[in-house]
Amino acid sequence: MCVPGCQEAVRHALSRRGFFSGAVAASFVATAAAPDMASAASARSFTSAVDLTHTMSPDFPTFFGVPGIEMEKKFDLTKDGFNLYWWRLVEHAGTHLDAPIHFSESGATVEKIPADTLVVPLAVVDVAAKAAQNPDYLLTREDLADWEKKYRRLPDNCCVAMQSGWAQHVNNPAKFTGKDGSGVFHFPGISPQAAGWLMKERRVVGLAVDTLSLDHGPSKDFKVHRAWLPSGRWGLENVANLDKVPASGATLVVGLAKVKDATGGPARLIALV
Ligand SMILES: [Zn+2]
Numbered sequence: 001m002c003v004p005g006c007q008e009a010v011r012h013a014l015s016r017r018g019f020f021s022g023a024v025a026a027s028f029v030a031t032a033a034a035p036d037m038a039s040a041a042s043a044r045s046f047t048s049a050v051d052l053t054h055t056m057s058p059d060f061p062t063f064f065g066v067p068g069i070e071m072e073k074k075f076d077l078t079k080d081g082f083n084l085y086w087w088r089l090v091e092h093a094g095t096h097l098d099a100p101i102h103f104s105e106s107g108a109t110v111e112k113i114p115a116d117t118l119v120v121p122l123a124v125v126d127v128a129a130k131a132a133q134n135p136d137y138l139l140t141r142e143d144l145a146d147w148e149k150k151y152r153r154l155p156d157n158c159c160v161a162m163q164s165g166w167a168q169h170v171n172n173p174a175k176f177t178g179k180d181g182s183g184v185f186h187f188p189g190i191s192p193q194a195a196g197w198l199m200k201e202r203r204v205v206g207l208a209v210d211t212l213s214l215d216h217g218p219s220k221d222f223k224v225h226r227a228w229l230p231s232g233r234w235g236l237e238n239v240a241n242l243d244k245v246p247a248s249g250a251t252l253v254v255g256l257a258k259v260k261d262a263t264g265g266p267a268r269l270i271a272l273v
Helices: 006-033 037-042 128-133 141-150 173-177 192-201 223-231
Strands: 049-051 069-075 084-089 096-098 119-126 158-163 204-209 234-237 250-256 264-272
Touching: 096 250, 119 141, 119 204, 141 192, 192 204, 192 223, 204 250, 223 234
Parallel strands: 119 158, 158 204, 204 234
Antiparallel strands: 049 264, 069 084, 096 234, 096 264, 119 250, 250 264
């Protein structure tokens, strides 16, 4: 016996199920028709794709000390025929992008960042040995000069990334945030002088760090954020695996959801090597 509206609901559910099983069938067809990975790889102009993204979860250390993501299961496969969560997100948590609007009144919001500034040469500056001695280490103008001496002039429209070795501490929030008894953070960042030099003397579109912030932990004035982002450039924070890519020569692909008016957002970062 079906109450009024019930048959309609059942028909709807069945057609939805039909849609999902149809989608599954279609994906099998696509898999069967896809070329094998070996021949696909030989057709690409890169040999490997390195994931520079940490896995996001409610446990990931955040600047505000609250979960960066909350997930509520709204639909369950056994009960509803499909799985689906609702997410509640902090824009700036996990591996994420800072858009120019984050520290400016009229800078670009996420959806306005041009795609061709999100696929760029990646220059990785390794300061891990110095940061191991000093958790408040600031990447200096000299670190950039050393990189250029060793490799070449920083390529135009590149992203300069600080590899401080901090990504390895991500499962140890006390070390990753370095929060002391008075609530001050201790982790490495980029010096305002180095950022200023990059803005003036080189053509760099993005800065990336493997820590919680472009500015180092103890910063109270966020000088790098306040100069870099309003200039129309973007930033990346909590980047992973920078020790697994070459210092020079990789291409960074920044993928993130194109949300209107967003000041940033979780990113999937991939380095093509
Ligand atoms: Zn941020």
